[in-house]
Amino acid sequence: xxxxxxxxxxxxxxxxxxxxxxxxxxxxxxxxxxxxxxxxxxxxxxxxxxxxxxxxxxxxxxxxxxxxxxxxxxxxxxxxxxxxxxxxxxxxxxxxxxxxxxxxxxxxxxxxxxxxxxxxxxxxxxxxxxxxxxxxxxxxxxxxxxxxxxxxxxxxxxxxxxxxxxxxxxxxxxxxxxxxxxxxxxxxxxxxxxxxxxxxxxxxxxxxxxxxxxxxxxxxxxxxxxxxxxxxxxxxxxxxxxxxxxxxxxxxxxxxxxxxxxxxxxxxxxxxxxxxxxxxxxxxxxxxxxxxxxxxxxxxxxxxxxxxxxxxxxxxxxxxxxxxxxxxxxxxxxxxxxxxxxxxxxxx
Amino acid sequence: xxxxxxxxxxxxxxxxxxxxxxxxxxxxxxxxxxxxxxxxxxxxxxxxxxxxxxxxxxxxxxxxxxxxxxxxxxxxxxxxxxxxxxxxxxxxxxxxxxxxxxxxxxxxxxxxxxxxxxxxxxxxxxxxxxxxxxxxxxxxxxxxxxxxxxxxxxxxxxxxxxxxxxxxxxxxxxxxxxxxxxxxxxxxxxxxxxxxxxxxxxxxxxxxxxxxxxxxxxxxxxxxxxxxxxxxxxxxxxxxxxxxxxxxxxxxxxxxxxxxxxxxxxxxxxxxxxxxxxxxxxxxxxxxxxxxxxxxxxxx
Numbered sequence: 001x002x003x004x005x006x007x008x009x010x011x012x013x014x015x016x017x018x019x020x021x022x023x024x025x026x027x028x029x030x031x032x033x034x035x036x037x038x039x040x041x042x043x044x045x046x047x048x049x050x051x052x053x054x055x056x057x058x059x060x061x062x063x064x065x066x067x068x069x070x071x072x073x074x075x076x077x078x079x080x081x082x083x084x085x086x087x088x089x090x091x092x093x094x095x096x097x098x099x100x101x102x103x104x105x106x107x108x109x110x111x112x113x114x115x116x117x118x119x120x121x122x123x124x125x126x127x128x129x130x131x132x133x134x135x136x137x138x139x140x141x142x143x144x145x146x147x148x149x150x151x152x153x154x155x156x157x158x159x160x161x162x163x164x165x166x167x168x169x170x171x172x173x174x175x176x177x178x179x180x181x182x183x184x185x186x187x188x189x190x191x192x193x194x195x196x197x198x199x200x201x202x203x204x205x206x207x208x209x210x211x212x213x214x215x216x217x218x219x220x221x222x223x224x225x226x227x228x229x230x231x232x233x234x235x236x237x238x239x240x241x242x243x244x245x246x247x248x249x250x251x252x253x254x255x256x257x258x259x260x261x262x263x264x265x266x267x268x269x270x271x272x273x274x275x276x277x278x279x280x281x282x283x284x285x286x287x288x289x290x291x292x293x294x295x296x297x298x299x300x301x302x303x304x305x306x307x308x309x310x311x312x313x314x315x316x317x318x319x320x321x322x323x324x325x326x327x328x329x330x331x332x333x334x335x336x337x338x339x340x341x342x343x344x345x346x347x348x
Numbered sequence: 349x350x351x352x353x354x355x356x357x358x359x360x361x362x363x364x365x366x367x368x369x370x371x372x373x374x375x376x377x378x379x380x381x382x383x384x385x386x387x388x389x390x391x392x393x394x395x396x397x398x399x400x401x402x403x404x405x406x407x408x409x410x411x412x413x414x415x416x417x418x419x420x421x422x423x424x425x426x427x428x429x430x431x432x433x434x435x436x437x438x439x440x441x442x443x444x445x446x447x448x449x450x451x452x453x454x455x456x457x458x459x460x461x462x463x464x465x466x467x468x469x470x471x472x473x474x475x476x477x478x479x480x481x482x483x484x485x486x487x488x489x490x491x492x493x494x495x496x497x498x499x500x501x502x503x504x505x506x507x508x509x510x511x512x513x514x515x516x517x518x519x520x521x522x523x524x525x526x527x528x529x530x531x532x533x534x535x536x537x538x539x540x541x542x543x544x545x546x547x548x549x550x551x552x553x554x555x556x557x558x559x560x561x562x563x564x565x566x567x568x569x570x571x572x573x574x575x576x577x578x579x580x581x582x583x584x585x586x587x588x589x590x591x592x593x594x595x596x597x598x599x600x601x602x603x604x605x606x607x608x609x610x611x612x613x614x615x616x617x618x619x620x621x622x623x624x625x626x627x628x629x630x631x632x633x634x635x636x637x638x639x640x641x642x643x644x645x646x647x648x
Contacts, residue, residue, distance in 0.1 A: 323571075
């Protein structure tokens with residue numbers, strides 16, 4: 001090699017090195033879901049499009065999750081052995097074959113102890129903005145502390161020890177998580193499984209996506225009443241609820257009526273968000289429940305005091321809207337609510 | 349002797365080249381995270397912008413659901429994690445991390461405000477939707493068909509409808525309802541204090557009349573007054589919260605953190621570039637000296 005060609009090669013190397021060092025980073029790409037959220041979704045049947053601004057939106061498909069972790073979460077979800085006396089699993093209060101709620105006004109934990117509040121459905125919980133009736137928990141992982149300590153009467157330490165002692169769990173955790181069994185990983189596995197428990201493609205979703213025949217005349221009338229009466233000011237978004245707090249008894253005193261009708265006296269479990277914020281303005285304020293699959297999950301309300309949908313619709317109209325509905329209105333709204341029952345996605 | 353000196357010189361140069369490349373490697377592996385961090389900071393700014401846009405759109409009635417607001421809040425919650433991540437990269441990133449930490453605190457405090465905004469806005473929408481219908485229902489009543497409280501035996505103090513020249517309860521009710529409706533609608537359009545005071549006066553007048561009506565109408569008036577009060581109460585509250593949210597320091601914090609991080613990152617990138625050049629030059633010098641040494645040994 002001649003000195004001049006060596007010099008040329010070195011110059012080339014300098015340029016490459018400097019160019020590499022001075023390369024500007026590409027602007028970060030916008031998250032896909034943000035783009036999706038701001039773009040109207042055309043109806044697959046060529047019908048009306050869904051605007052992301054409208055009050056009620058179709059349920060999106062289940063988020064993509066790590067199947068191995070979700071599978072592990074599914075096993076944990078129905079494993080009674082993790083509770084103190086091996087009698088209660090997550091699935092005890094959230095049976096998946098009953099709409100994800102146990103049908104009791106108050107669920108029973110270890111030793112038959114009743115929960116303070118009615119158990120909401122586990123389906124589509126991943127779309128809630130906060131968890132528990134009083135919205136105490138900002139994430140599913142944080143929420144798990146409540147059932148583990150109060151309903152299962154155990155601790156994360158005890159659960160970890162039990163899982164560590166089981167070779168099949170140990171192996172499953174080792175395969176799914178680099179650090180094996182830990183409290184964070186148990187919570188993560190459960191959360192990933194709950195992410196898969198969504199029920200898209202309800203007749204109402206099909207209707208919103210453009211299949212106008214998915215609802216009959218009565219159901220459509222019910223939807224119109226639902227919007228016109230103002231139910232959708234609170235029961236809104238893709239989960240038709242679960243995305244804001246609201247006082248129970250906006251127009252009339254729900255609790256006085258409950259007591260007058262022979263119901264229980266007002267107690268600490270009726271305080272709602274006040275238990276979290278200690279702000280008197282938050283007394284009797286609860287997270288608005290999702291209406292997805294509502295036909296499958298009686299009884300209703302935080303106290304489980306409404307045994308049927310008809311009862312719940314009439315009570316809500318009275319105490320929240322200040323209205324007395326005609327029997328036809330009640331029937332049509334109930335018919336509409338029954339169209340919110342979606343299809344359970346196949347497990348992980 | 350000269351050969352030994354040359355050998356030591358070359359060895360020293362080799363060590364220097366190796367050290368420089370090692371420094372480049374360390375810096376470049378740290379700089380490799382810059383893209384990720386910049387993307388995270390950019391996502392934070394986008395989430396803040398989306399939150400402000402969603403709050404304004406919701407207040408304006410364009411956005412009828414709160415999913416977008418919740419999505420933004422969820423994205424903004426990442427601020428505290430990002431602050432820790434920036435801080436772990438070294439002392440020079442601490443100022444950027446501090447700003448992100450400040451934003452995380454702002455978000456934490458704002459979450460309760462955002463919840464109040466959603467709750468109050470839902471109540472305002474509900475009242476605004478129900479108020480005209482409730483007013484309509486009371487505006488077209490017929491004294492001949494509607495029993496008064498006196499007819500229902502609730503009170504005997506009510507004058508007979510239209511017998512002594514005074515307007516019948518229904519007529520008075522319709523007039524007062526029309527007044528309230530006008531004032532509330534003006535207030536919705538332009539929330540001025542005098543209009544609010546006038547509306548309060550209308551509400552009081554209707555409350556006074558309420559006892560003269562039959563129980564069914566009393567209930568209707570009660571609902572109407574509830575909606576009117578909700579509008580008068582929630583309208584200014586919602587506007588105030590919306591204003592506070594869109595003028596929050598959050599977005600400025602996000603931008604400041606981005607700029608501070610970019611400044612430090614640019615300095616690190618420049619340092620990496622300089623070290624790469626130095627390493628390459630040292631390598632070249634090493635090769636030239638080695639070549640010269642070999643050439644000299646062979647041709648001497």
